[in-house]
Amino acid sequence: MNHELRTTNCELIYARLSDAYGDERWHWMPDVVRGPIDVIVGAVLVQHTTWTNAERALECLRSAGALDTAVLATMPFDALAALVRVSGTPSIKARRLRALAAMIEDGGGLPWLLALPLATMRTTLIATHGVGPETADAIALYAAGHRTFIIDAYTKRFARRIGIGPLDDRYETWRRFFESALPGADAALFQRYHAWIVLHGKTLCRATPRCAPCPLLDACDYGRARVVAAQTRSACVAGGATR
Numbered sequence: 001m002n003h004e005l006r007t008t009n010c011e012l013i014y015a016r017l018s019d020a021y022g023d024e025r026w027h028w029m030p031d032v033v034r035g036p037i038d039v040i041v042g043a044v045l046v047q048h049t050t051w052t053n054a055e056r057a058l059e060c061l062r063s064a065g066a067l068d069t070a071v072l073a074t075m076p077f078d079a080l081a082a083l084v085r086v087s088g089t090p091s092i093k094a095r096r097l098r099a100l101a102a103m104i105e106d107g108g109g110l111p112w113l114l115a116l117p118l119a120t121m122r123t124t125l126i127a128t129h130g131v132g133p134e135t136a137d138a139i140a141l142y143a144a145g146h147r148t149f150i151i152d153a154y155t156k157r158f159a160r161r162i163g164i165g166p167l168d169d170r171y172e173t174w175r176r177f178f179e180s181a182l183p184g185a186d187a188a189l190f191q192r193y194h195a196w197i198v199l200h201g202k203t204l205c206r207a208t209p210r211c212a213p214c215p216l217l218d219a220c221d222y223g224r225a226r227v228v229a230a231q232t233r234s235a236c237v238a239g240g241a242t243r
């Protein structure tokens with residue numbers, strides 16, 4: 001697949017997703033999120049659970065006055081685990097939140113983290129207990145406004161179905177693919193693009209996709225094959241009923 005075709009596809013996909021989901025609100029978009037600390041803490045809380053559960057834990061922390069890196073780094077472990085219990089695996093998430101908050105406090109606080117250049121921020125975050133590249137990029141993109149593309153399961157699933165993306169499975173290869181396929185895109189576009197991909201993955205391009213109403217159907221061989229197969233099955237059933 002040549003670069004020109006990949007670029008065209010990624011821009012076409014963005015335009016279609018924007019038309020389909022552009023009016024919807026998404027929790028980390030700048031006009032929705034309360035502030036960087038919500039993104040940073042939420043990025044840990046949402047690991048292996050839904051955003052609804054992560055948001056409940058976020059509100060528990062807020063109500064307790066614990067949505068603050070200085071508080072998170074020093075509060076008793078059991079109390080922190082109790083506050084985030086609703087998001088699942090409370091001990092794991094409490095340990096990760098404490099490590100992340102301590103790293104930020106040791107470095108100089110939230111303004112210090114948010115002022116780091118992208119490469120330094122990613123390296124620093126990924127070196128922290130419990131922070132992988134996806135979580136680091138969520139923080140860099142939505143809390144700090146850096147131009148980095150988040151790769152998650154929704155992104156790979158829809159991209160593979162529609163026929164774009166690198167052959168290998170490495171996170172960095174996928175991130176570089178989207179970033180180089182959209183050379184003129186800024187961080188704000190990447191923020192919207194990721195939000196539309198997640199919304200698309202939850203509504204239509206699910207584990208079992210609903211392809212017939214998909215705005216990308218004409219560009220997706222996988223989806224068209226599914227629709228044709230479903231139509232063929234319906235015709236066979238109808239034919240059998242009239243015999």
Ligand code: SF4
Nearest residue numbers: 205209211214220223
């Ligand atoms: S046509 Fe189906 S498989 Fe293709 S992107 Fe749309 S929902 Fe996903």
